[in-house]
Amino acid sequence: MRGQYQAGKIGDTEIEDYRKTEDVKPGSTTETYAALKLTIDNWRWAGVPFYLRTGKALGIKRTEVAIKFKQAPFAMFRDTPVDRLSQNYLVISVEPTEGITLQFNTKVPGPVISIDGVEMKFRYKDYFKAEPSTGYETLIYDCMIGDNILFQRADSVEAGWQAVQPFLDAWKKAGARGLEALQRRQRGASLRRRTAEARRPRLAEARLMVLNDNRKIVAVADPVALAKAAAERLLARIADNSDRVAICLTGGSSPKRLYELLGNEPYRSQIPWIACTGSSATNDLSRPPIP
């Protein structure tokens, strides 16, 4: 099932019609919500449905995997019929409250035999102080150390599109009757391979050579703090190498503050210059940098 949201409210926040939002075509048929029931045709997963739901502009922001356990085939206790047992779930919460919850049944204390649902809850934030992160820090760091486990591999992206594209094609071609058409076609032949290069997402397979042995990405609050952090890092690397040191600079306006710091105290005298004289005319950090 798929859908596209219209104007409405989330709590007190007004949400604009999807087709009226900026950069969206007024006649767009792009779905903003999808719910799928999937099955895997093999011995292990027979009879286990996979429900996938995702969408934009939903009431709550939450990412989780919920595993619902099968209903017990019989009740061990008198007066507690199977259909009165609460459902047992293992919920893996990915975002925003990372953790794991196990919902199960237990006996209600007292002389009467009665079973009820309870929760066993682990939340990361109860045990660890999480550093605020944009998410990109991890990815950029992984690029630097060449760890691609969080990146899509080409064959898995291809396989994903092979599964999804026939549905998209059929919907596009036949409108509402598309799914029936697809089902008819699938009965006879296997899924047509898709070849449209244009729809393939760009693969993130960046490799950078890291010369920073600290291998740490530092987030700082503002450009001045950034320049200071970079200057200190650079001085530390110079100090690490008692031989000839090679530093590769960069252009643009971002590093200008750093360069001005390096030309002035207290940084200047820490660089092994032979002759460095005069004070900088450009040591005023409040000036806007060269664009």
Add this chain to the structure above:
Amino acid sequence: MDRVHWFIGDERFVAATDSLNNMRMARQAFLNRCAPLINIHPMATNAANPDEAARRYQAELKSFYGADSLDPARPLFDVVLMA
């Protein structure tokens, strides 16, 4: 002899005197006052074209490094800044 050498990446390929020249800004900010000329390694933006400039810079880097190929155990640069 100063032991710190200053290299630079250059994607703009404009004359050394152009305000958009990458090394010009670094020179004005600190290199001109402090680093000996021989330790400043700009890209030759007076070359006929970017390919030629890149070839020359490659030769300069190899000569500085003292080998034709990189040994992962011995990096060429101690620090690489990226804007």
